[in-house]
Amino acid sequence: MRHLGYTRVSTRSQDAKLQVDALVKSGVQERDIFADVTSGSRTAISRPGMKKLLVHAQPGDTVVV
Numbered sequence: 001m002r003h004l005g006y007t008r009v010s011t012r013s014q015d016a017k018l019q020v021d022a023l024v025k026s027g028v029q030e031r032d033i034f035a036d037v038t039s040g041s042r043t044a045i046s047r048p049g050m051k052k053l054l055v056h057a058q059p060g061d062t063v064v065v
Contacts, residue, residue, distance in 0.1 A: 001060045005033040006053055012037055028064050 005023035007016040016035055023033055034056070036049035044050045057063065 001062065002032060002058075003028045003062050003064055004053055004057055005064045006050060007033060007035045008040070008047070008049070009037055010039055023064055026064055 003026070005020075005026075005028035007019040007023070009016050009019075014037075020030070020033060024030060034049040034053035036047040038047055045054075053063065
């Protein structure tokens with residue numbers, strides 16, 4: 001069982017570092033963090049990082065957002 005993480009920011013001028021730090025602190029390894037830079041108006045399933053996370057996830061994994 002793995003812990004997988006997901007971050008999203010709206011623009012390239014924003015930084016997901018606080019999100020990444022929180023995910024790592026909760027037990028997610030950095031290699032297992034997926035990220036998107038996109039507007040919150042896009043559905044989660046249409047985001048490239050989320051799609052990769054869902055393909056990578058296996059039964060029993062936990063997704064931390």
